[in-house]
Amino acid sequence: MAVLYRKYRPQNFSEVIGQAHIVQTLINSIKNNNISHAYLFSGPRGSGKTSIARVFAKAINCQKPHDAEPCNKCSSCLEISQGNSLDLIEIDAASHRGIDDIRELKEGIKFSPVKSKYKIFIIDECHQLSKDAANALLKTLEEPPSHAMFILATTEANKMIQTIVSRCQRFDFKKLNLKELVEKLKFILKKENVKFEDATVLLIAQNARGSLRDAESLLDKCMSFSQAQPMLKAEDVKELLGIVEISQVATFFDLVVSKKAKEAIMYLNEMIEKSIDLNEFVKTFIYYLREALMLKMNPDMIHSEDSVLTKEELQKISADITKLSHREIKGMMEAFIEAENKMKYANILQLPLELAVLDIIESDENK
Numbered sequence: 001m002a003v004l005y006r007k008y009r010p011q012n013f014s015e016v017i018g019q020a021h022i023v024q025t026l027i028n029s030i031k032n033n034n035i036s037h038a039y040l041f042s043g044p045r046g047s048g049k050t051s052i053a054r055v056f057a058k059a060i061n062c063q064k065p066h067d068a069e070p071c072n073k074c075s076s077c078l079e080i081s082q083g084n085s086l087d088l089i090e091i092d093a094a095s096h097r098g099i100d101d102i103r104e105l106k107e108g109i110k111f112s113p114v115k116s117k118y119k120i121f122i123i124d125e126c127h128q129l130s131k132d133a134a135n136a137l138l139k140t141l142e143e144p145p146s147h148a149m150f151i152l153a154t155t156e157a158n159k160m161i162q163t164i165v166s167r168c169q170r171f172d173f174k175k176l177n178l179k180e181l182v183e184k185l186k187f188i189l190k191k192e193n194v195k196f197e198d199a200t201v202l203l204i205a206q207n208a209r210g211s212l213r214d215a216e217s218l219l220d221k222c223m224s225f226s227q228a229q230p231m232l233k234a235e236d237v238k239e240l241l242g243i244v245e246i247s248q249v250a251t252f253f254d255l256v257v258s259k260k261a262k263e264a265i266m267y268l269n270e271m272i273e274k275s276i277d278l279n280e281f282v283k284t285f286i287y288y289l290r291e292a293l294m295l296k297m298n299p300d301m302i303h304s305e306d307s308v309l310t311k312e313e314l315q316k317i318s319a320d321i322t323k324l325s326h327r328e329i330k331g332m333m334e335a336f337i338e339a340e341n342k343m344k345y346a347n348i349l350q351l352p353l354e355l356a357v358l359d360i361i362e363s364d365e366n367k
Contacts, residue, residue: 004223005216008188010051011081012069013059017184017212018176019048025171026056030068035060035118036169038141038150042157043173046211049153050090053122054080056151057088061116076116087116094125099132106140109148118149126152127159134161141167175210178202178308184212185219189232194223196232203234206308207243207280209287242277244284246313250320253288256332256357257320264357268350278349282340289333292317296326335360 010016013023022041029035039056041049058070058080070077079085089108091101105121113119123129129137141150141164152168154160176184182205189196204222208215218241225240226232237243248271255264271281291309295301295318302314309317321329335356342352 003217004188004220005213008184008191008216010048010055011058011072013052013055014069016048016052016055018180019052019173022052022171022173026052026059027068030059030065035149037144037148038168039152040157040160040165040168040170041151041153041173042170043155044175044210045155046208046213046215047173047175048212049173050122050124053151053153054088057118057120057122060149061087061113061118061120085116087113087119088122089120090122090124092124093128093133097129097133099130099136102129102133102136102140106136109140109145112147117147119147120149120151122151122153124153125155126164127154127156131161134164138164138167176212177210178205178310181205181208181210181212181215181308185215188216188219192223194226194232195230197234199234200232200237202310203237203243203245206246207241207284208308210308239275242275242280244276244281246284246288246309248276249281249285249288250313250316252285253292254320256360257324259361261357261361264361265354268353268357272350278353279340279343282336282343282353286333286336286340288317289329289336292321292324293326293329293333296321296324296329331363332360 013027016023039053041053043049055070058072058077059065059068061076061080062070063074063076064071072078072081076085076087080088089105091105109119109121111119123137126137138161144150150168152160152164157165157170182201185201185205186196189201200222204218205215208218222232222237222240226236229236238245252264252267255267268278272278287308291307291314295314299318301307302311302318307314336353339352339356343349346352
């Protein structure tokens, strides 16, 4: 049985979620026969960069396209879908980052496509290419043969040499919002004939942090665990994955803001007794603090759909931070980021968090 993120990978543009601005631009370029020789897809992991690259590759090489969509029936589409097309070469720059790898690619570019209009090269994590390899790629991008197209994908465009970026048509991908993730997970569950609680889907979506691939991987684990169960329940998911609920970090935030040091430290130890992963807890808490800081700077963010928090959760944060300054929230975030780093080397895992609580409360009392 295929893992979910492969089984439900988009096969055409209409199945892509969360990147409407990019999809529409690519569709228009196909309709107008205005195809560039090089594209740069930049954005966070799990946002659909390589999935859209494959759909785009299918669409421009499709033998019977319909309204710029691939037919998914011709030999070219089927070969790309099955991963055995000779005219679509995918390279992972994380493991093929040297000058020799790019030289081999340059040799392959000279040959015309076997059966398609374009020979397409998808280079994933291209920011990891060595300096020599990147310079060799630049030369290729400057003088490519007419039958060659490059789609570069990266999570860190800032690490790429600007001359490569300038040779590409760039698209910036965004994290998926909570609503988009929830809808996709519900679609998968219904397709798989799995009964579920709405709270379960929300829990998984929130902990995916805007990454569809992470959301599907988490769901995969949960479905495997609950195969013998009549329904996928939130309690089972929390126990299986050690998932941290937003309500748990919200309670901890309230205790710290209220300067209840004893209760906050006891609460941390309760989390351990409940088998909550403290590393995940602090990661979620730092994210929660970031949302608090963003809300403090821009109260209108409460109406945004880009957050992985619900509107009710954002409203609660907004109410909790009325008496806090930007500087206080920033100081709290810095203290817990430092505590998270110290946890890697701590003999007592929760100790850095406990000390962070005391430092924050004592510094407030000494003002």
